[in-house]
């Protein structure tokens with residue numbers, strides 16, 4: 001038997017440390033997040049006290065080495081955390097997701113020792129991070145970005161506008177992509193680590209959204225923002241590589257957000273249909289309802305396997321591009337289907353804010369849009385299978 005086969009494990013069997021970590025996040029989400037879900041959605045805000053507790057829990061610096069103040073855990077741990085938090089509230093899931101799978105991931109992978117030393121301990125202990133690639137004119141076509149970075153002595157001066165930036169409201173540390181040479185196309189794109197109080201930087205309007213309302217989505221204004229050259233992440237002109245590679249991994253985190261959401265919706269539907277009586281018995285006793293719930297369980301199980309597989313491949317250092325695209329598109333479709341079913345099974349109660357499922361239905365939609373729309377995921381998959 002080959003070495004690989006000897007160590008092959010069922011995808012859903014967790015190592016002891018993974019199981020302990022997953023359970024601690026699950027308990028936290030039940031105790032600390034669940035009571036706040038409706039209020040956070042209504043006020044479109046995550047209280048700072050909850051963010052502080054997420055830091056204390058250790059989920060804001062999951063892959064940060066212990067030497068830099070983090071948990072020194074794996075990408076798979078981050079996926080477990082995002083899944084468990086999103087089961088209760090996908091807005092909290094995405095806060096933690098962006099922090100770990102995009103911002104910290106990029107600094108760990110592309111940052112030199114100076115940047116790692118200056119920023120990783122802060123990100124693991126108190127500072128929220130944000131990842132700013134999109135602009136009004138460049139979404140799917142991300143490398144059409146027009147934010148400019150001009151060299152001036154020891155600094156780069158950044159000018160432009162970033163749009164749709166998750167965690168914009170809460171973040172202290174922003175990973176910003178701008179071009180040093182628009183003529184050079186994608187080869188001009190450079191990544192910068194920008195602090196909220198750098199001169200010329202400001203956070204603009206916050207979007208009023210359909211779903212994940214508590215998660216802030218903001219415009220960023222760069223008006224001659226001075227960034228020390230030491231804050232270039234990776235090499236000048238290689239930011240496109242940082243963006244592509246972090247987003248390939250981030251996509252697995254969105255898959256995790258969506259399977260957590262779908263699980264949450266299915267659990268609500270199971271509980272409700274066992275309690276709600278019509279025609280003299282719980283509606284869960286009607287075979288039509290049972291089959292709908294069973295189909296949803298099939299969807300959730302399949303989606304979860306795609307997410308875990310992509311995450312395990314990533315941690316094993318194996319190619320995962322297609323698997324990440326598959327998990328993102330499939331999990332987001334499953335989240336939409338399962339949360340929609342949950343609304344149906346709650347009947348009129350599914351349509352009102354007093355019950356939890358209409359929110360999950362609204363939250364599900366974002367999975368098909370950010371970190372590459374579903375069409376873009378299909379494009380990636382098609383390219384791989386067609387060669």
Ligand SMILES: Cc1cc2nc3c(=O)[nH]c(=O)nc-3n(C[C@H](O)[C@H](O)[C@H](O)COP(=O)(O)OP(=O)(O)OC[C@H]3O[C@@H](n4cnc5c(N)ncnc54)[C@H](O)[C@@H]3O)c2cc1C
Nearest residue numbers: 131132133134139140164165166217369370371372373375
């Ligand atoms: C809540 C929220 C949070 C976000 N957070 C962040 C963040 O933290 N950082 C960040 O940088 N960005 C963020 N974004 C931006 C997000 O990544 C973009 O919205 C997304 O990539 C789509 O870009 P777009 O909105 O410009 O749509 P477009 O690119 O204009 O797409 C519109 C439609 O056209 C389709 N389309 C476009 N090109 C093609 C093609 N070649 N083939 C087939 N179909 C195509 C798309 O699939 C889509 O259906 C966020 C967005 C939202 C809504």
